[in-house]
Amino acid sequence: xxxxxxxxxxxxxxxxxxxxxxxxxxxxxxxxxxxxxxxxxxxxxxxxxxxxxxxxxxxxxxxxxxxxxxxxxxxxxxxxxxxxxxxxxxxxxxxxxxxxxxxxxxxxxxxxxxxxxxxxxxxxxxxxxx
Numbered sequence: 001x002x003x004x005x006x007x008x009x010x011x012x013x014x015x016x017x018x019x020x021x022x023x024x025x026x027x028x029x030x031x032x033x034x035x036x037x038x039x040x041x042x043x044x045x046x047x048x049x050x051x052x053x054x055x056x057x058x059x060x061x062x063x064x065x066x067x068x069x070x071x072x073x074x075x076x077x078x079x080x081x082x083x084x085x086x087x088x089x090x091x092x093x094x095x096x097x098x099x100x101x102x103x104x105x106x107x108x109x110x111x112x113x114x115x116x117x118x119x120x121x122x123x124x125x126x127x128x129x130x
Contacts, residue, residue: 003027006034010041010111020103021081032077033104039070040101040108049105055097074100 006012012034014024022029043049053074054066078096079086086093 003030003034006038010037012037012107012111016107019107020100026080029077029080032073032080035073036070036077036100036104037108037111039067039073040105041112043105043108046102046105050098050101053097053101055094055101074104 017030017033018024020033022033039052040049043052051064052067052070054064054068054071055074074097075093078084078093078100081100082096084093084096
């Protein structure tokens with residue numbers, strides 16, 4: 001139901017899921033992707049989204065403060081889409097998470113640019129008024 005609600009509310013299509021590499025019958029991966037898209041809508045830049053997801057590290061090697069749930073979602077989505085093994089491909093998972101974050105941010109910019117996002121903008125103005 002969550003995926004259907006996001007698809008209806010934010011105009012996310014099956015083609016968008018296919019662009020991310022998600023199969024049409026994989027509802028769990030779609031739910032992860034929807035969660036990541038909802039988080040990406042509020043980020044303006046790729047660096048901001050990457051930092052929010054905890055993919056990048058600070059210059060001193062310590063992780064920045066990040067959204068742990070978003071990091072988990074991207075991690076699980078990268079494993080599902082690219083069929084990676086968690087035990088011996090840690091560097092590859094990190095790289096694929098970065099690629100996936102770029103794709104998701106691009107998709108969220110299309111969604112954000114296509115009209116209203118959420119109800120935070122208030123009621124619509126009547127036609128003819130600016």
